[in-house]
Amino acid sequence: MAIRKCPACLTTAPMGAVVAFTNDFVCAGCGQHLEVSEASRVLAAAIGIAAGYLAVSTAPPAYSTLGWAVPVLFGLLAYGCVSALILMASADLRLIPAPTQPSVAETPAAHGAHH
Numbered sequence: 463m464a465i466r467k468c469p470a471c472l473t474t475a476p477m478g479a480v481v482a483f484t485n486d487f488v489c490a491g492c493g494q495h496l497e498v499s500e501a502s503r504v505l506a507a508a509i510g511i512a513a514g515y516l517a518v519s520t521a522p523p524a525y526s527t528l529g530w531a532v533p534v535l536f537g538l539l540a541y542g543c544v545s546a547l548i549l550m551a552s553a554d555l556r557l558i559p560a561p562t563q564p565s566v567a568e569t570p571a572a573h574g575a576h577h
């Protein structure tokens with residue numbers, strides 16, 4: 463499985479783009495729209511939730527001034543960090559059709575196809 467590679471031009475997508483824009487981002491190499499495949503996202507979320515659950519149960523006892531917020535914070539941080547790391551490590555990209563944008567639908571390139 464090609465990790466973070468565009469299936470069309472094999473350009474490796476930046477980690478930030480993969481993690482921040484899993485639904486739709488533009489390939490730096492060929493300009494086509496990509497998304498992180500369902501399997502990678504489900505995997506990242508599942509492992510993230512498991513890590514969050516683990517962090518909540520192993521967080522230090524809530525005797526500090528922050529009280530109940532500590533385990534919750536641990537869980538959220540663990541979920542966010544782990545799911546992002548799994549996405550970075552396993553993101554399998556696929557091409558998606560570009561979103562329809564009426565303002566840029568009439569491009570010169572579309573008319574050039576006739577010649």
Ligand SMILES: [Zn+2]
Binds near residue numbers: 471473494
């Ligand atoms: Zn590409």
